[in-house]
Amino acid sequence: MPTTTRAxxxxxxxxxxxxxxxxxxxxRDDDVRxxxxxxxxxxxxxxxxxxxxxxxxxPIVTGHEIAGTVSxxxxxxxxxxxGDRVGVGCLVDSCGECENCKNGQEMFCSKGSVGTxxxxxxxxxxxxxxxxxxxxxxxxxxxxxxxxxxxxxxxPLLCAGITTYSPLRRWGAGPGKKxxxxxxxxxxxxxxxxxxxxGAEVTTLSRSSAKADDAKELGSSRHIATSDExxxxxxxxxxxxxxxxxxxxxxxxxxVRLLRPNGALVNVGLPPSKxxxxxxxxxxxxxxxxxxxxxxxxxxxxMLDFCAEHGIGATIEKLDxxxxxxxxxxxxxxxxxNVRYRYVIxxxxxxx
Numbered sequence: 150m151p152t153t154t155r156a157x158x159x160x161x162x163x164x165x166x167x168x169x170x171x172x173x174x175x176x177r178d179d180d181v182r183x184x185x186x187x188x189x190x191x192x193x194x195x196x197x198x199x200x201x202x203x204x205x206x207x208p209i210v211t212g213h214e215i216a217g218t219v220s221x222x223x224x225x226x227x228x229x230x231x232g233d234r235v236g237v238g239c240l241v242d243s244c245g246e247c248e249n250c251k252n253g254q255e256m257f258c259s260k261g262s263v264g265t266x267x268x269x270x271x272x273x274x275x276x277x278x279x280x281x282x283x284x285x286x287x288x289x290x291x292x293x294x295x296x297x298x299x300x301x302x303x304x305p306l307l308c309a310g311i312t313t314y315s316p317l318r319r320w321g322a323g324p325g326k327k328x329x330x331x332x333x334x335x336x337x338x339x340x341x342x343x344x345x346x347x348g349a350e351v352t353t354l355s356r357s358s359a360k361a362d363d364a365k366e367l368g369s370s371r372h373i374a375t376s377d378e379x380x381x382x383x384x385x386x387x388x389x390x391x392x393x394x395x396x397x398x399x400x401x402x403x404x405v406r407l408l409r410p411n412g413a414l415v416n417v418g419l420p421p422s423k424x425x426x427x428x429x430x431x432x433x434x435x436x437x438x439x440x441x442x443x444x445x446x447x448x449x450x451x452m453l454d455f456c457a458e459h460g461i462g463a464t465i466e467k468l469d470x471x472x473x474x475x476x477x478x479x480x481x482x483x484x485x486x487n488v489r490y491r492y493v494i495x496x497x498x499x500x501x
Contacts, residue, residue: 151175152182155499156281157476160208162200166473168500171210171277173285178225181291183235188279189214189305189463190492192335192396195480197267201421206267212279212494213239213265216294216304226288234294236453238307239443241265241276241286253445255290280476282496292450295457302462305335305491306453308443309463313340313392314452315444316415317347320390324348329391329407330369333360335483336394336417338464338490341367343452344392346459352388363489367464381407394418401426405436413437464490470498 156171176182194211196202215237219229229235243250243258250258263270266278278284294303313336322328328349330340337353344351345368352371353364361372373380385406393404396418404414405426414437416424426438444452456462466488468475479492 152283154281154283155501156210156277157470157473157494157499158208158210158280159198162198162205162207166476168470168473169208171281173283174274176221176223176285177287178223179288180223180285181219181226181229181235181288182221182283182285183215183217183237183291184220185215185217185279185282185284185496187216187301187304187467188212188281188494188496189308189465190468190476190479190483190494191305191308192483193308194278195483198480204267206275209267210277210280211266212281213237214304214307214309214491214493215265215279215284216300216307220283223288228288229291229293234296234300236292236294236303236307237265237279237284237286237290238292238311238449239265240446241268241290242270243290245289253447255445256443280494280496280499282499290446292446292453295454297457297460298453298462301467301493301495302465303453303456304493305339305463305465306456307449309336309339309491310343310456311444311449311452312336312417312441313394314343314455315448316392316417316441317344317349317390318448319441320413320415322347322349322390326350326389327352327387327409329354329388331355331391331393331399331404332395332418333364333367333490334394334486335488335491338363338367340392340394341369342461343455344368346455346461349390352384375403388412390415392417396420398422401438402430405430405438408434408436410434411436413439416440463493465493466491468492468494468498470494470496471500473500
């Protein structure tokens with residue numbers, strides 16, 4: 150029989166959060182039931198709840214940065230047992246059979262991967278995310294959270310962590326490489342921590358110097374205010390890799406000029422408008438303008454293990470959701486850039 154849990158749901162665009170009963174499916178043979186302890190607030194949650202990307206399916210329970218413990222397993226589960234510390238990220242299913250799935254890129258499943266929320270399962274039911282006290286997920290999509298990372302600090306790693314880890318690894322961040330991170334927010338602060346732990350020399354870029362001290366504590370050796378035209382000119386040709394984490398419209402030409410020959414500018418933020426760059430700016434230095442979309446399950450586990458080895462967790466502010474308007478306010482604070490650096494909901498506080 151399905152089980153009922155408590156969750157935070159939005160009934161329609163523009164409506165506030167409310168505490169509701171949420172039905173989770175009964176365990177299938179390959180399912181894991183997780184008692185959720187913490188759920189991070191990602192900017193994608195906000196875009197979806199506010200229907201800024203379109204196609205939001207209400208009522209909706211968001212949250213794809215999930216950390217907790219296993220409370221039950223199906224008869225066919227072999228990798229997890231009751232009591233294990235686990236997480237769930239942006240995916241809750243994929244076909245597991247196509248070339249992309251077999252290559253560890255489940256997010257590009259040819260059949261269509263199933264997102265943790267606002268996505269239809271293969272049985273036609275709509276997935277509900279991690280702003281809840283329990284979730285049931287197929288074993289293939291469950292990640293093990295190693296000892297050495299607190300669960301509250303681990304939750305944001307399931308999106309913000311892998312979203313920044315994947316391009317850093319793919320483009321060779323490490324000793325001898327100069328990496329710039331655009332934006333010091335939920336994604337940016339993780340990019341700085343990870344790039345520094347990989348051994349790269351890290352520079353942060355943001356509109357002002359307000360976060361310069363924070364950036365240094367996170368692992369940056371230099372901070373550039375992008376509003377300082379002279380500093381930006383001086384930085385031209387400096388970086389092997391730039392990871393752009395902001396969702397605002399930026400002049401890509403300005404950032405391409407900061408790359409060394411053969412350098413790459415990787416976008417992980419999702420601005421509302423199309424990017425524009427002259428092909429000559431890329432051809433002139435063998436430069437690459439590209440994007441990166443989370444990471445597969447295997448790479449996400451690799452990221453979690455790396456974080457445990459290097460003592461890395463997200464920098465968080467915990468939220469008590471006993472007053473559900475706290476979450477509404479948190480959304481506004483994220484948009485305003487006032488969080489240091491990820492809000493995490495303590496799901497035990499969701500009202501009964």
